[in-house]
Amino acid sequence: MVGVFIYRRPDIRFIIKNTWEMLGEESDFHEIPIDEKDLQSVSIGSVKDDQADIVYNNSLVLVNKDHPISEGIVPNIVDYKDTDVKMDESVADAYGELSEAVKSQVGKNLYIMDSYRSEEEQESLYSEDKNTATTPGSSEHEIGLALDVYVKFFAGEGFIKSEAGQFVYENCWKYGFIVRYPPFKKRITGMKFEPWHIRYVGLPHSEIIYKKGLTLEEYIQSLEIGKFYKSGEYIISRQKGEEFLFPNNVKKIVISPDNMGNYIITGR
Numbered sequence: 001m002v003g004v005f006i007y008r009r010p011d012i013r014f015i016i017k018n019t020w021e022m023l024g025e026e027s028d029f030h031e032i033p034i035d036e037k038d039l040q041s042v043s044i045g046s047v048k049d050d051q052a053d054i055v056y057n058n059s060l061v062l063v064n065k066d067h068p069i070s071e072g073i074v075p076n077i078v079d080y081k082d083t084d085v086k087m088d089e090s091v092a093d094a095y096g097e098l099s100e101a102v103k104s105q106v107g108k109n110l111y112i113m114d115s116y117r118s119e120e121e122q123e124s125l126y127s128e129d130k131n132t133a134t135t136p137g138s139s140e141h142e143i144g145l146a147l148d149v150y151v152k153f154f155a156g157e158g159f160i161k162s163e164a165g166q167f168v169y170e171n172c173w174k175y176g177f178i179v180r181y182p183p184f185k186k187r188i189t190g191m192k193f194e195p196w197h198i199r200y201v202g203l204p205h206s207e208i209i210y211k212k213g214l215t216l217e218e219y220i221q222s223l224e225i226g227k228f229y230k231s232g233e234y235i236i237s238r239q240k241g242e243e244f245l246f247p248n249n250v251k252k253i254v255i256s257p258d259n260m261g262n263y264i265i266t267g268r
């Protein structure tokens, strides 16, 4: 009976096939030793004051019921292209590329059902529906990093039944996004599978999370404070304090708080 059920549900078949294939995916993410003399020191203050040539954003902020949005975390909300769809500035270009890829490879227009929500909007959503809406202060929509996407005729849970939904599931990492609440991970995320809810974390984090089959919770936890990691041409480090150390020869640095008192620094 179970076999027949799975066979008749192409979306479930897709998820099982994808999960199986991902077991064989290689990610070259690994820890690397770095000599102290090759490190430079930068203060968070100078980064926030725009003195250093470093991008500061919230791309790796972990938000869930146990980690509500801290006071210092303020989104930088912009309008997406010529629309009134609001999202964090760090997401806009990446979303543009993802939606273009869906258009060119699947031939469908990707639409946004929901993007940035103010705390008041999250509050009213929560008071309407306490079962599915997240408590105010603990939704990624409130920092503008999450987008709920759909294509015509396929929204919500049905999104994964569409070719576009399956394309997004398998390819959104290339544009810096993750499907934030993947299947079989409710124990960790506290949320059932939401194929429509994508979250921007940026590369190479999206690639590591997807290829290693992790959640954002598990990934951030896997980054030990003060250590350095390499993935492709990227260097990643999670550090505590107001000063951070990073290799001298690394450019294009992006720094984000993790919402747990640390910063995650990415460069290449």
Ligand SMILES: [Zn+2]
Pocket (backbone or CB within 6 Å): 114, 141, 146, 147, 148, 196, 197, 198
């Ligand atoms: Zn959502």
